Amino acid sequence: MIARTPRPPYYAVIFTSLMTENTKGYEETSNVMLREAAKIDGYLGIESARNTVGITVSYWRDLAAIATWKSHVDHQLAQQLGKSTWYAQYKVRISRVERDYDFAPNLSQNQP
């Protein structure tokens, strides 16, 4: 779904990846990470899609929240497994969202 983020500014971590053929345990770990990330103070939401390339964008209140998540013990372990097993390549971009706008014609809560 489309994340319901607050008004900017906030941060977006854009994680783009290509996987290896060894996806054993990936989905399970991925689901655990989604649950754990959501518990971090400053977590704002996440969006994810994959075809050849996978894109996961997570949203955060500030850089401190991103640092907390990056150093989370279970996440550290998942990152190691990602590098040794699941990911052939990835790129992480930390960006500050300065402006946003919606098109949501059938959602009254998004109308002005």
Added chain:
Amino acid sequence: MIARTPRPPYYAVIFTSLMTENTKGYEETSNVMLREAAKIDGYLGIESARNTVGITVSYWRDLAAIATWKSHVDHQLAQQLGKSTWYAQYKVRISRVERDYDFAPNLSQNQP
């Protein structure tokens, strides 16, 4: 593929969307837009994936390049078709990439 962007800072436009069931003409227009965007001065690359939600992240040198692309005549027409036909909902976030890092063990050009 993962976009080969330059060193930060640069800009990322994160476009997240949900489609209607009417996708007639979408893929063709989308391919034309990819070609036209790449001609804009300041275009740096694009990444895209779709499952339920679609995420397209396009990268740009600066806000002026983003404004040029937003006002591009063919893109304006595509935006209108998107709102009237293809998209049930979308959100656009304009963000400034402040930091990035790679994991690319088998690509010698990404090694230090």
